[in-house]
Amino acid sequence: MRTTFPLENEGLLDSRTDSAQISGESEPPKMKFPKVIRHRKAEVTIYGKKKNYAFYRIAYRADGKRHLVNFTKYSVALAAAEKKAKELAEGSPAAALTAAQARDALTAFQMLDSYRQQGQRLSLSSVVSESIELSKKLGGRTLREAVDGFIKTVATVTRIDIHEAVKEFLLAGDEHTKANHGQRAQLSSKYAYNRRRQLEKFAATFPGYAVCDLTKAHLDQFIEALGKLKSNSRNQRKAVSAKSRNHYRAFIRQFLSWAVRKDYLPLTHRLAEADGLRTENSNNSETTFYSPAEFQALLNASKDDLASLRPIVAVGGLAGLRTAELLRLDWADIWRIPDHIEITAGKSKTRQRRLVEICSALKQWLECYRAKKSGLLWGGHEVTFQQKIVELCEAAKVEEKSVERKHNGLRHAFCTYHYALHANENLTSQQAGNSPAMIHQHYKGLATKAEAEKWFAVMPPKPE
Numbered sequence: 057m058r059t060t061f062p063l064e065n066e067g068l069l070d071s072r073t074d075s076a077q078i079s080g081e082s083e084p085p086k087m088k089f090p091k092v093i094r095h096r097k098a099e100v101t102i103y104g105k106k107k108n109y110a111f112y113r114i115a116y117r118a119d120g121k122r123h124l125v126n127f128t129k130y131s132v133a134l135a136a137a138e139k140k141a142k143e144l145a146e147g148s149p150a151a152a153l154t155a156a157q158a159r160d161a162l163t164a165f166q167m168l169d170s171y172r173q174q175g176q177r178l179s180l181s182s183v184v185s186e187s188i189e190l191s192k193k194l195g196g197r198t199l200r201e202a203v204d205g206f207i208k209t210v211a212t213v214t215r216i217d218i219h220e221a222v223k224e225f226l227l228a229g230d231e232h233t234k235a236n237h238g239q240r241a242q243l244s245s246k247y248a249y250n251r252r253r254q255l256e257k258f259a260a261t262f263p264g265y266a267v268c269d270l271t272k273a274h275l276d277q278f279i280e281a282l283g284k285l286k287s288n289s290r291n292q293r294k295a296v297s298a299k300s301r302n303h304y305r306a307f308i309r310q311f312l313s314w315a316v317r318k319d320y321l322p323l324t325h326r327l328a329e330a331d332g333l334r335t336e337n338s339n340n341s342e343t344t345f346y347s348p349a350e351f352q353a354l355l356n357a358s359k360d361d362l363a364s365l366r367p368i369v370a371v372g373g374l375a376g377l378r379t380a381e382l383l384r385l386d387w388a389d390i391w392r393i394p395d396h397i398e399i400t401a402g403k404s405k406t407r408q409r410r411l412v413e414i415c416s417a418l419k420q421w422l423e424c425y426r427a428k429k430s431g432l433l434w435g436g437h438e439v440t441f442q443q444k445i446v447e448l449c450e451a452a453k454v455e456e457k458s459v460e461r462k463h464n465g466l467r468h469a470f471c472t473y474h475y476a477l478h479a480n481e482n483l484t485s486q487q488a489g490n491s492p493a494m495i496h497q498h499y500k501g502l503a504t505k506a507e508a509e510k511w512f513a514v515m516p517p518k519p520e
């Protein structure tokens with residue numbers, strides 16, 4: 057219902073300019089002033105004209121203040137006084153308004169009446185209160201300046217299906233898997249493959265959802281589901297390990313950061329704070345590694361069609377290189393610096409150059425390859441390499457088919473025995489290319505010094 061009370065004050069003019077525009081009218085004869093108009097307990101006084109003041113005035117008190125309104129016509133002044141007395145008696149708030157204030161109030165109510173925000177009507181008092189509060193905080197700036205500045209700095213979020221966004225993100229990342237001018241690519245193809253597989257699984261979990269529709273609850277549910285055993289009528293799948301769940305988390309965080317840059321998510325989304333994206337402690341599994349006897353068996357079995365594995369097994373066990381570093385290693389890296397293997401920044405997992413000392417046993421295993429000056433130690437694909445390693449383990453009879461293969465067993469063995477031999481995590485970490493804390497946490501106390509001496513005493517058979 058529209059408020060119309062200001063219209064009732066059209067006859068009350070509070071400026072002499074307005075009142076002077078009213079044509080004069082003589083008052084009744086013998087009229088005595090001041091004249092008091094009463095309505096119940098309310099009073100309004102009419103003052104007559106004077107020689108030096110050619111206006112009738114009505115005077116009244118409202119809202120704790122005395123008000124004066126001028127008129128040139130007595131009849132208008134009388135009607136206004138009677139009306140004002142009635143308003144004062146009835147307690148009408150309009151009685152406290154001047155004509156100018158009434159017009160401003162009418163305009164404000166009309167503007168508010170035509171504006172709606174989410175179906176709710178705003179009150180005049182709330183608008184004025186908020187405007188005053190914000191003006192104080194703006195320190196002299198206007199609300200218009202503040203809003204214009206805000207609009208310039210806030211991005212407009214674009215709605216896009218999660219599946220389409222993941223597809224776009226992965227396509228952009230594929231460019232980083234390509235190496236230029238023989239240099240190492242920014243991302244390995246294996247890393248890109250794992251990221252693609254896991255993010256596509258993530259996207260498939262939320263069909264029909266836009267990226268901006270994601271909530272913390274969605275992320276929590278997705279990660280929680282990864283850790284549960286799943287089964288159906290055909291097969292049963294193992295729960296995803298804590299380490300793999302951490303990989304999922306890392307890839308999802310990458311995707312969310314990219315989505316912010318693409319304006320698919322607001323900067324203030326806070327999805328990365330979801331409990332499900334908190335990194336788990338994934339280093340609870342036992343470190344498995346080969347014994348000196350198993351190492352000797354692996355080297356002895358690397359012959360005939362498995363002969364190409366012998367230098368890789370020797371370097372892996374006696375220099376502790378990671379599998380990826382072994383597959384990038386060139387013969388020139390072995391001979392370039394006397395008694396050291398150079399792991400260049402482009403071939404190191406950490407992209408930091410390091411030198412690994414060639415121990416006496418490794419020097420003897422490599423001696424027969426002196427003629428190889430360049431070329432990769434392994435020229436095939438990583439998948440083929442892993443298949444050959446399985447064949448080698450079976451040929452050496454160091455692992456039964458029913459037993460899970462010792463993943464990274466050669467590197468774990470090197471770190472374990474090197475630390476046991478030297479009791480110096482700093483020295484071992486320098487050779488292995490990781491932190492002293494990592495050595496101390498994962499390899500301390502796993503082997504004795506006597507076992508370590510046997511490991512680094514594994515020598516090639518003497519020629520007959």
